[in-house]
Amino acid sequence: MLHTHRVAVLGGGSFGTVIANLIATNGHPVCLWLRNEQRVEAINRDHENAEYLPGYSLDPHLCATTSLEQAAAGIDILFMAVPSASFREVARAVASLVSPGTLLVSLTKGVEAPGFYLMSEILEQELPDNPRAVLSGPNLAGEIAAGNIAGAVVASRSEEINGTLHDLLHGERFLVYGSPDMYGVELGGALKNVYAILAGLGAALDFGENTTGLLLTRALSEMSRFAVQCGANPMTFLGLAGVGDLFVTCSSPLSRNYRIGQAIGRGQPLAEVLAGMDQVAEGINTLELLKAQAEVRGVHMPLVNGLYDILHHSRPVSDLFNDMMSREQAQDVEFVAA
Ligand SMILES: NC(=O)C1=CN([C@@H]2O[C@H](COP(=O)(O)OP(=O)(O)OC[C@H]3O[C@@H](n4cnc5c(N)ncnc54)[C@H](O)[C@@H]3O)[C@@H](O)[C@H]2O)C=CC1
Numbered sequence: 001m002l003h004t005h006r007v008a009v010l011g012g013g014s015f016g017t018v019i020a021n022l023i024a025t026n027g028h029p030v031c032l033w034l035r036n037e038q039r040v041e042a043i044n045r046d047h048e049n050a051e052y053l054p055g056y057s058l059d060p061h062l063c064a065t066t067s068l069e070q071a072a073a074g075i076d077i078l079f080m081a082v083p084s085a086s087f088r089e090v091a092r093a094v095a096s097l098v099s100p101g102t103l104l105v106s107l108t109k110g111v112e113a114p115g116f117y118l119m120s121e122i123l124e125q126e127l128p129d130n131p132r133a134v135l136s137g138p139n140l141a142g143e144i145a146a147g148n149i150a151g152a153v154v155a156s157r158s159e160e161i162n163g164t165l166h167d168l169l170h171g172e173r174f175l176v177y178g179s180p181d182m183y184g185v186e187l188g189g190a191l192k193n194v195y196a197i198l199a200g201l202g203a204a205l206d207f208g209e210n211t212t213g214l215l216l217t218r219a220l221s222e223m224s225r226f227a228v229q230c231g232a233n234p235m236t237f238l239g240l241a242g243v244g245d246l247f248v249t250c251s252s253p254l255s256r257n258y259r260i261g262q263a264i265g266r267g268q269p270l271a272e273v274l275a276g277m278d279q280v281a282e283g284i285n286t287l288e289l290l291k292a293q294a295e296v297r298g299v300h301m302p303l304v305n306g307l308y309d310i311l312h313h314s315r316p317v318s319d320l321f322n323d324m325m326s327r328e329q330a331q332d333v334e335f336v337a338a
């Protein structure tokens, strides 16, 4: 190991815990911040976050605390792993506790309303002097905890930062790639949650593999069309944060967004499904914001509009396919080099 970093991870849910543990396993001292006193005691005593990841052993380099001051003291890298709805509040609370050199990394895959801000933009607004990066990709926390090999992409405007994060996180079972397109990587992670709901719905309704293939490909097209409008590079969507994460969350019941879609496909009302969730699923909120933002920006997103109508206006699922072809740009691949 070249250099030992001091790291804090804010948010002790499933993903914050897994990322904190990967870093600790690589030999860096990590402080995991969460609000629940009993859970902190249990993590420090049993080296397990039994609420979220039962049976997953945590490295002794990882300690937990409820004190934000203690978590932030003397760190050079800070990861944010709280849901998007709490992101600004937590960023604001930690802003006066970190030095301007501390690297901030968002793990959160969501969008803030109003303003359609991504998490890196919130970091820029709340801690303007600090360097920023994001991590995204096909990273179901439960699978990483089970020891399955996974890959992620770290994105920032600096190759040096990407290299630092690579060295911090990379291991035999966690492969880390880099990208300069922070905004595109972040958008990929946030937008795919919406299509995971649609895929879960399709699975419950036995759409079949051809239909699933169609929807996944059109989802990718729609995502990148939107992202290009926001200034991202469409090629980023061929990478781990695009195709990789879309494929995973659109095929696995381990994805909470996919499970929401499955439940709705089986006839459960949306409000009842949401009331039964004890973990965050960002897609429902993102769907609403994305639909509004696509209208403002004039981006054609038939899957987003169709899913919104199915969930909120009880429209029949068959309408989705009619809408896809009624006004669709008929081009299969839109961003082909001339
Ligand atoms: N679980 C997964 O497989 C992955 C999740 N993500 C993303 O990571 C983010 C966090 O997700 P998870 O860890 O899975 O969620 P989770 O539901 O497992 O945990 C979220 C944690 O944040 C805490 N929290 C909520 N509001 C807070 C606040 N105001 N202050 C402090 N803590 C607060 C909750 O108590 C909970 O412990 C989400 O944006 C998600 O999309 C990204 C990749 C994989």
Ligand SMILES: O=C(CO)COP(=O)(O)O
Pocket: 109, 137, 138, 139, 140, 141, 193, 196, 245, 248, 249, 254, 255, 256, 257, 258, 280, 281, 282
């Ligand atoms: O982003 C994820 C995997 O990459 C997790 O997806 P869910 O939030 O739908 O569980």
